[in-house]
Amino acid sequence: MMKTFRTGGVHPPEMKQLSEKMALERVEAPELVVLPVSQHIGAPAKTIVAVGDVVAKGQVIAEANGFVSVPVHASVSGKVKAIEQRTTPLGKVCDHIIIENDGEDRLAEGVGEARDVTNVSPKQIKAIVRDAGIVGMGGAAFPTHVKLSPPDDRPIDLVLLNGVECEPYLTCDHRLMLERAGDVVAGLRLIMKALGVERAIIGIEANKPDAYEAMVAATKDDAGISVSLLTVKYPQGAEKQLIDALAGREVPPGRLPLDVGVVVHNVATAHAIFEAVSKSMPLIARPVTVTGEGIERPANLIVPLGTSIRDLLVRQGVSPKTKKLILGGPMMGIAVPDPDIPVVKGTSGVLALTKIPRYLPGPCLRCGKCIEVCPLRGMAAEMVAAIEAGEVEKYEHLHVLDCMECGTCTFACPSQRPIVHYVKRAKAELAAWKAEQKHKEKT
Amino acid sequence: MIPPRGDTIFGFTSYESRVTSHELRVTSYELRVTSHELRVTDFMFPPLLILGFLGLLFGLGLYVASRVFRVHIDARISRIEHALPGSNCGACGLGGCGALAKAIVHGSAEVTACIPGGQSVADLIADVMGVEAAQTDKEVAVLHCNGRDVEDRYIYEGVRTCFAANLLQGGPKLCTYGCIGFGDCADVCPFDALHMVDGFPVVDEAKCTACGKCVKACPKGLFDLIPLGKLVHVRCVSRDKGAVTRKACAVGCIGCKKCEKVCPFDAVRIENNIAIFDYEKCTSCGKCVKECPTGTIINYRPMRKKLGIWPVKTVNGER
Secondary structure (H helix, E strand, C coil): CCCCCCCCCEECCCCCCCCCCEEEEEECCCCEEECCCCCCCCCCCEEECCCEEEEEEEEEEEECCCCCCEECCCCCEEEEEEEEECCCCCCCCCEEEEEECCCCCCCCCCCCCCCCHHHHHHHHHHHHHCCCCCCCCCCCCCCCHHCCCCCCCCCCCCEEEECCCCCCCCHHHHHHHHHHHHHHHHHHHHHHHHCCCCCHHHHHHECCCCHHHHHHHHHCCCCCEEEEECCCCCCCHHHHHHHHHHHHCCCCCCCCCCCCHHEEEHHHHHHHHHHHHHHHCCCCCCEEEEEEECCCEEEEEEEEEEEEHHHHHHHHHHHCCCCCCECCCCCCCCEECCCCCCCCCCCEEEEEECCCCCCCCCCCCCCCCHHCCCCCCCCCCHHHHHHHHCCHHHCCCCCHHHCCCCCCCHHCCCCCCCHHHHHHHHHHHHHHHHHHHHHHHHH | CCHHHHHHHHHCCCCHHHHHHHHHHHHHHHHHHHHHHHHHHHHHHHHHHHHHHHHHHHHHHHHHHHHHHCCEEEEHHHHHHHHHCCCCCCCCCCCCCCHHHHHHHHHCCCCCCCCCCCHHHHHHHHHHHCCCCCCCCCCEEEEECCCCCCCECCCCCCCCCHHHHHCCCCCCCCCCCCCCCCCHHHHHHCCEEEEEEEEEEEECCCCCCCCCCHHCCCCCEEEEECCCCCCCCCCCCCCCCCCHHHHCCCCCCCCCCHHHHHHHCCCCCEEEEEEHHHCCCCCCCCHHHHCCCCEEEEEEEHHHHCCCCCCCCCCCCCC
């Protein structure tokens, strides 16, 4: 019997048929790239170039600012045209470095140099990963080197490679596993080496049998790595759910996977790590699925970071019927009002949807569907009741902070209530409230 | 011999029941005879003694408790509580009027701490405390946005509060600095002084007590508490460049600097494409109002005169 996580989950229409047969395609670099210095979770990188500077492809243009931070590299060669303060789709205001492509494709010093993968030490791997600016590419964009450096008191015995891609529509991880199975597995071996772990499991959902075959073929000489086929269920690609499905371990609320001896990495991250270690190539391009009913030619693209979403839409043809643009998948992605925003390290997909659910939120029916489907056994109905009443002091007790905003509750709600949006609001309110409490204590 | 009562009354014929009632009468007579033979003192003393003793004991206990655990309540607290408005709005930063009364008596709050109460309440409290209340300027909440007709840049379908909408790229309005219009401010106003009129908040200055709840509630920070005597205000906070603001809103500040140039008191300056008033210097002369090409700067004088809240009347007839 195929494995899956134990609690909750839903089955949204997969819609992967639109783009799953499209081979990965490299997108030519655009004339302008816009690179925000904050593309990851953690402190924004510090801009180290000035307007007018000539930069080479792969050159560091903003350096890491602290441990939980990564540098940003130029994705094209050219001249820094402007450095502007803009708001990222996630609402962070930070420097955006705009580079005019000179079309020469000049590589910075040391970038692209081949390195012997078998001959690097764990310490070297961590340093390379940090300097290459690699972050978790499943969407959360957490700096990868931090996950490769667990504290000494938390022994890690298992690495999970996340090839689940449970978000509907998205297929770029699928194509990556299919077309570059060897590279992905080599990346996984580097992760295992960096962590000193002998055992790894690659998790793939059953709707990608070809990717499963490819990964099995690529790992058949390796006794430490096994590939596991999982029952299709959303949100299986969520870190804690994947750990439950593959290792049968449950991460307690408020704790991290490393508390149960597990580290989870995405297949695209493993691929980026391999590129960084074997070819000294920093993270300057990433696979992006451009799909949805509003796209004329859905595709899986390898896009230089900083390319405008508009360029991708024009390249693949966008129908005038498009009503909604989403960065990422339809369940957890964020809708954007404006296509003039760049592809960043965490952008796994661009969706153009023609049909959008009209939300006319009704009152809570007390049906309990949201509680039934919540993978974290969250009391969504109770949470929302508290949030609507503005009872900030109850939020933490109701585990608002543990919610990963996977959207199963909103998907399942027959009353079409924007539950996840309530929770997002609650998190912001809670942060403000805590700051106020702290301030009060001081005075 | 008393017959068992239950057996004799229920389930018998009328004749039998008559017999029974006769028997009962006999019984009660017999009882009466018995009670004559008994003396009250035979059975009244022990309970009286026990109850009396217990009463004394508990009374003593209560007395001791009232002495040992006595809570000293300052009479001034209740007097101040009576003077306060009692709306528990929290504008003073404390839990409510009761908490403020305590704080004032304990010296951790000023006698003027009740903002909604204004000068009259401050004077009453000062009287209780035996001090002189400092003269406070009555303030009102001023909304620094006038963009009623700003269009949406996307269809917002989320939770219908400004706070939640603001999390999504700063809300659905074309101007990301201005009013979102879901009325978080009107929802929190405890004095019914803020209303949404056609999706835009309007301050009822006659009712506004400057409690500051709207200032806290607005995610865009569009409200400010400004003394009632200051009559000229910039109704915009957009830091966008002039052209961008102009496109989004007909009454937004475009940073043209005309106000800055015309001001005889050096009270206006343009910073980050927005006119900012220095209310210390501003005399509400209204020159900038006439000069402003977009009508962003507004003179509140006529409106306040009409409402009869300005000029402020004080006891001495002075302002």
